[in-house]
Amino acid sequence: MGIISLASGSSCWRGLDYFKDKKVIRLRKINDKEYTSIVNGTKNYNVYLNLEHPRKSACDCPSAKGKRIICKHIVATYFSAMPEEATNFENEQDRLQEEYEKYQEEIYYKVINYINKMSKNELIEELVHVFDYGPEWIYDDFVRRNYIE
Ligand SMILES: [Zn+2]
Structure with a gap:
């Protein structure tokens, strides 16, 4: 080492x-x-x-x-x-950072692709799951942006 x-x-x-x-x-x-x-x-x-x-x-x-x-x-x-x-050391850190960003980008496109293939019911289920288990501000933001009163 x-x-x-x-x-x-x-x-x-x-x-x-x-x-x-x-x-x-x-x-x-x-x-x-x-x-x-x-x-x-x-x-x-x-x-x-x-x-x-x-x-x-x-x-x-x-x-x-x-x-x-x-x-x-x-x-x-x-x-x-x-x-x-x-x-x-610096070059290696730069390389790791680039690799990480590339990986994140790939995953992002896979997620978008996956969402596009989901049925309406699956999307509803996922959204409700995010409201139930995600941070509260996501729910609050949804209510506010969609003018739900
Ligand atoms: Zn010392």
């Missing part, structure tokens, strides 16, 4: 911001697999990054100190050490 897959989504995004805002102020390479840095957050935090054993990475900020958590400071250090991974 890599640093990114072990970190939470918000740590990844915040870490990316920190990297872009150049908050990693002192990056030192120990060897190909280990780095240390100082990251300028609320305070200055000391980060140890281990690419070979990501869970051995450490940071002395309140959310990661003494825990095996990959915080935003570790992620920011990772992106500073491997800038191409920051680009990969």
